[in-house]
Amino acid sequence: MVVSLQKDELIPSACSMCYARCSVLVRKVDGVVVKIEGNPASPVGNGRMCAKGVAGIMTAYDPNRIKSPLKRTNPQKGLGIDPGWVEISWDEALDTAAKHLIKVRSEDPRKMVFQFTTTISSTVRRVGRAFQSAYGSSNAWPAGGGVHCGNGAHVIGGVTHASWSIVPDYDYCSYAIYFGASKGHSAGHVANTNAQKAADARARGMKLVVVDPMCGSAAAKATEWVPIRVGTDAALALAMVNVLLNELGMWDADYLKRGTNGPYLVGPDGLYIRDETSGRPMVWDALAGEAKAFDDPSVGDMSLEGEYEVGGVKARPGFGLLREHVKKYTPEMASEITSVPARTIRRLAREYGEAARIGSTILIEGKELPYRPVAAIYFRGAQGHRNSVYNCLAIELLTQVVGAADVPGGTLGFNPVSHGHPDTGRPRYVPTKDADGLMLTGTWLVPHKPYPPREPKRPQSIGLQELLALTQSPPLIASADQEELWQKVDLPYRPEILVNWGANSVMSVGNAATVAESLKRYSFILSFDIFLNEFTDFADIVLPDTNYLERYDPYPNPGIFGQPAGPGDWGYAIGQPVLEPPASVRNFADVILDIAERVGVLDDTNGIINLMFDLQGPYRLDLDKKYSFDEICDRSLKSNFGGERGLDWFKQNGVATWPKKVEEVYWRPFLDVRVPIYWEYMKKLGRQVRDLAEGFGIDLDYRLYDAMPEWYPCASHEEKNPDYDLYAFYYRDVLHTNSLTMENPWLDEASQMSPYSYQISINAATGRRKGLRDGDEVWVETVKGRRVRGKIRLTEGIHPEGLGIGACAGHWTKYQPIARGKGVFFNDLLEIDLDHISHANSNLDLCAKVRIYK
Ligand SMILES: Nc1nc2c(c(=O)[nH]1)N[C@H]1C(S)=C(S)[C@@H](COP(=O)(O)OP(=O)(O)OC[C@H]3O[C@@H](n4cnc5c(=O)[nH]c(N)nc54)[C@H](O)[C@@H]3O)O[C@H]1N2
Ligand SMILES: Nc1nc2c(c(=O)[nH]1)N[C@H]1C(S)=C(S)[C@@H](COP(=O)(O)OP(=O)(O)OC[C@H]3O[C@@H](n4cnc5c(=O)[nH]c(N)nc54)[C@H](O)[C@@H]3O)O[C@H]1N2
Ligand code: SF4
Numbered sequence: 001m002v003v004s005l006q007k008d009e010l011i012p013s014a015c016s017m018c019y020a021r022c023s024v025l026v027r028k029v030d031g032v033v034v035k036i037e038g039n040p041a042s043p044v045g046n047g048r049m050c051a052k053g054v055a056g057i058m059t060a061y062d063p064n065r066i067k068s069p070l071k072r073t074n075p076q077k078g079l080g081i082d083p084g085w086v087e088i089s090w091d092e093a094l095d096t097a098a099k100h101l102i103k104v105r106s107e108d109p110r111k112m113v114f115q116f117t118t119t120i121s122s123t124v125r126r127v128g129r130a131f132q133s134a135y136g137s138s139n140a141w142p143a144g145g146g147v148h149c150g151n152g153a154h155v156i157g158g159v160t161h162a163s164w165s166i167v168p169d170y171d172y173c174s175y176a177i178y179f180g181a182s183k184g185h186s187a188g189h190v191a192n193t194n195a196q197k198a199a200d201a202r203a204r205g206m207k208l209v210v211v212d213p214m215c216g217s218a219a220a221k222a223t224e225w226v227p228i229r230v231g232t233d234a235a236l237a238l239a240m241v242n243v244l245l246n247e248l249g250m251w252d253a254d255y256l257k258r259g260t261n262g263p264y265l266v267g268p269d270g271l272y273i274r275d276e277t278s279g280r281p282m283v284w285d286a287l288a289g290e291a292k293a294f295d296d297p298s299v300g301d302m303s304l305e306g307e308y309e310v311g312g313v314k315a316r317p318g319f320g321l322l323r324e325h326v327k328k329y330t331p332e333m334a335s336e337i338t339s340v341p342a343r344t345i346r347r348l349a350r351e352y353g354e355a356a357r358i359g360s361t362i363l364i365e366g367k368e369l370p371y372r373p374v375a376a377i378y379f380r381g382a383q384g385h386r387n388s389v390y391n392c393l394a395i396e397l398l399t400q401v402v403g404a405a406d407v408p409g410g411t412l413g414f415n416p417v418s419h420g421h422p423d424t425g426r427p428r429y430v431p432t433k434d435a436d437g438l439m440l441t442g443t444w445l446v447p448h449k450p451y452p453p454r455e456p457k458r459p460q461s462i463g464l465q466e467l468l469a470l471t472q473s474p475p476l477i478a479s480a481d482q483e484e485l486w487q488k489v490d491l492p493y494r495p496e497i498l499v500n501w502g503a504n505s506v507m508s509v510g511n512a513a514t515v516a517e518s519l520k521r522y523s524f525i526l527s528f529d530i531f532l533n534e535f536t537d538f539a540d541i542v543l544p545d546t547n548y549l550e551r552y553d554p555y556p557n558p559g560i561f562g563q564p565a566g567p568g569d570w571g572y573a574i575g576q577p578v579l580e581p582p583a584s585v586r587n588f589a590d591v592i593l594d595i596a597e598r599v600g601v602l603d604d605t606n607g608i609i610n611l612m613f614d615l616q617g618p619y620r621l622d623l624d625k626k627y628s629f630d631e632i633c634d635r636s637l638k639s640n641f642g643g644e645r646g647l648d649w650f651k652q653n654g655v656a657t658w659p660k661k662v663e664e665v666y667w668r669p670f671l672d673v674r675v676p677i678y679w680e681y682m683k684k685l686g687r688q689v690r691d692l693a694e695g696f697g698i699d700l701d702y703r704l705y706d707a708m709p710e711w712y713p714c715a716s717h718e719e720k721n722p723d724y725d726l727y728a729f730y731y732r733d734v735l736h737t738n739s740l741t742m743e744n745p746w747l748d749e750a751s752q753m754s755p756y757s758y759q760i761s762i763n764a765a766t767g768r769r770k771g772l773r774d775g776d777e778v779w780v781e782t783v784k785g786r787r788v789r790g791k792i793r794l795t796e797g798i799h800p801e802g803l804g805i806g807a808c809a810g811h812w813t814k815y816q817p818i819a820r821g822k823g824v825f826f827n828d829l830l831e832i833d834l835d836h837i838s839h840a841n842s843n844l845d846l847c848a849k850v851r852i853y854k
């Protein structure tokens with residue numbers, strides 16, 4: 001008998017197969033990872049995993065990973081053209097990269113573009129951003145991230161909840177309505193904690209209504225699925241708001257007066273009436289019968305409605321204007337647009353309004369708080385359209401008018417208030433307000449906060465975000481009309497170098513041909529990845545990065561993004577290496593610091609790292625010293641959690657937890673801040689944008705810069721050719737994350753058994769009418785002749801006019817043999833140009849009118 005003395009370890013770390021970054025325990029036997037399981041000691045995931053996380057082991061050990069720096073030998077670049085990779089040394093790779101970077105920087109640093117993925121969320125990215133800023137470039141973009149997923153939801157979530165995203169307060173909510181979001185049921189932030197919380201809430205009796213063209217992961221578990229025509233969410237939400245305000249007379253007057261700009265007086269020009277001396281917006285004091293500044297302590301009772309004479313002009317409170325504005329969205333009118341029956345719209349509005357229990361309170365930890373157990377949630381599906389901002393804002397109004405923002409049972413932002421660890425008071429951030437009383441986020445994840453908006457300026461960045469002022473990430477970096485736009489705005493340079501960390505922009509943004517064209521203008525592309533993919537086909541040098549199981553990550557779960565919302569504990573975990581990376585594979589962050597040194601910007605890079613990691617006191621980096629990323633991790637943890645809690649402590653313990661205070665969870669009643677329900681500043685912004693854009697000869701849709709939301713059609717709704725009769729859209733597959741996971745053999749095997757992963761779904765009746773049967777091979781084609789092919793699946797669970805495609809699939813690279821040819825490449829149907837983005841926040845229009853044929 002052979003007795004083996006096994007070394008059996010359980011190492012705490014963080015999953016990174018999607019950005020939720022659940023805390024995990026990695027089981028390692030004799031140096032080999034044999035299992036990844038959830039870490040029950042951490043509130044991020046609560047010990048639970050999804051299939052993708054469990055399968056992470058196969059991605060880490062994938063023999064197709066890049067194992068050495070590579071250089072292309074084929075100078076010709078194009079879709080499907082093999083770069084002719086040859087292995088080179090790290091020295092040659094870094095020398096070549098530095099040579100290009102130094103030369104271009106001496107001409108104009110703005111010629112360098114940093115592209116990065118948001119599929120995996122890691123603090124190493126901050127080092128890349130720090131280098132990009134130190135180099136002197138404002139050009140950065142997350143490829144398909146942002147323009148698909150966050151440009152609308154993050155902006156509106158930021159302005160109204162001071163947070164990156166929103167979620168129902170599952171612990172107390174009794175009625176949640178989702179518009180194109182799967183939170184708690186598949187995708188999204190803090191996925192596994194939310195999945196448990198959502199399941200418990202449903203078991204407790206929470207009603208879940210899912211408005212979605214597809215009966216997908218959330219709708220399948222919902223009390224009710226409301227199929228909607230793609231891209232029409234604002235019309236439905238505005239009709240519900242209309243029924244609440246004008247048919248049922250339901251609103252939370254107390255909250256609207258205290259927590260919104262609803263009482264601010266608006267003049268005939270649509271702008272606030274301002275106090276002559278203080279410049280503050282005015283309200284009508286109903287008790288005194290006169291207008292006063294909103295923050296005048298003598299105001300007795302603010303009017304929400306009516307018309308008043310102030311300084312010789314007629315003025316009305318914003319709430320009164322809103323109530324009037326939504327009248328045109330009758331359920332009958334919205335029914336025409338959305339295809340949701342008018343009686344359903346009325347019923348949903350009534351159920352929602354009644355469930356809100358306006359006026360009720362609840363006692364939590366001895367504090368009496370408003371109790372509004374309803375939530376209205378929007379995410380990728382609702383916002384992924386030209387009308388992105390208004391879709392989100394219209395849905396957000398459902399939360400605001402009943403006073404359900406950030407109170408027990410309501411719609412919660414992800415942790416906008418943090419008082420910090422009990423020993424250090426860090427990380428600490430709390431929303432504040434501006435002179436108009438409107439809320440400013442306490443912290444934010446990208447350089448530009450959502451409010452106040454950027455002052456529109458002549459664009460200096462290739463994505464024109466200085467012009468489209470609500471933009472968080474600009475798709476014009478890979479658009480068909482970019483040269484034309486750059487000429488119009490007189491952009492004084494053209495991009496030349498692209499440095500990429502992980503993104504696969506050729507697949508993740510829109511049609512590949514347009515992105516490919518935009519990539520051909522770069523004279524040098526440097527890409528860090530773990531696999532060769534469709535984007536690296538365009539790279540000149542590819543550098544092998546560590547995988548998440550091979551590096552430290554001090555903050556996988558930033559508060560407003562990665563910590564669970566609602567009552568419970570804070571949980572700050574780390575990601576730690578459980579595997580030695582293959583020889584010759586290096587951590588992106590360390591390589592970037594090497595490059596920064598060679599380019600001569602290490603000092604500024606260190607300075608920006610100090611800011612980005614919020615390094616304090618003795619933990620700040622000396623500007624002229626070179627640090628390893630592990631050292632930066634250690635300093636950053638100690639800076640936040642105290643000298644004893646550096647990497648060594650976290651390596652052992654995995655996660656620091658402490659209880660959330662009620663003032664952190666249900667912070668709204670404790671803070672004197674207001675949020676806009678009448679977007680006055682958008683009107684001013686619109687004028688500024690118009691003045692600039694007209695000067696450039698660029699035609700924009702200024703209707704998107706008004707103070708109250710509307711429904712406006714997508715390009716697909718304007719397509720009148722009757723042959724193109726279906727609205728194509730995509731949804732996330734529970735088994736995959738964007739284009740990353742298709743190469744994973746376990747996930748591929750499961751996907752072959754799932755009807756949602758690789759096929760094209762259409763409604764069974766629609767399919768029968770077209771003579772189609774399950775399994776038929778079809779082409780899906782747009783009016784522009786862009787087409788993709790795949791196998792048809794007929795189902796009752798999709799809107800009769802919808803055509804649903806899962807995930808970001810359809811790889812064609814030969815370097816990912818498992819992924820290759822699996823699933824359907826939806827994005828090849830999407831146009832990328834000014835006509836197909838929102839002119840307020842640059843969100844891409846993610847639907848296409850199509851026809852199908854065998
Ligand atoms: N059809 C369709 N399109 C979509 C989406 C969709 O669901 N369907 N989702 C959209 C959204 S919301 C987003 S955010 C974007 C995402 O778009 P991208 O950011 O382009 O993400 P992916 O396509 O997943 O590509 C991620 C890349 O990161 C690499 N990678 C993984 N781990 C590491 C690592 O540790 N280091 C490095 N250097 N690289 C690594 C992978 O190999 C892969 O090449 O896609 C958008 N586009
Ligand atoms: N499993 C998994 N988890 C993920 C990811 C992943 O790829 N897979 N990606 C991560 C990323 S980067 C992001 S941004 C999040 C996104 O998370 P989600 O927002 O949940 O993403 P989706 O599934 O794309 O969109 C949600 C729903 O919108 C529906 N939808 C499409 N068009 C419309 C429409 O016009 N109106 C309405 N009402 N619904 C519509 C879709 O059918 C889908 O059910 O997930 C993150 N987590
Ligand atoms: S939800 Fe995301 S982070 Fe969590 S286990 Fe699944 S893939 Fe990993």
Ligand SMILES: [Mo]
Pocket residue numbers: 118144145146148149150
């Ligand atoms: Mo995303």
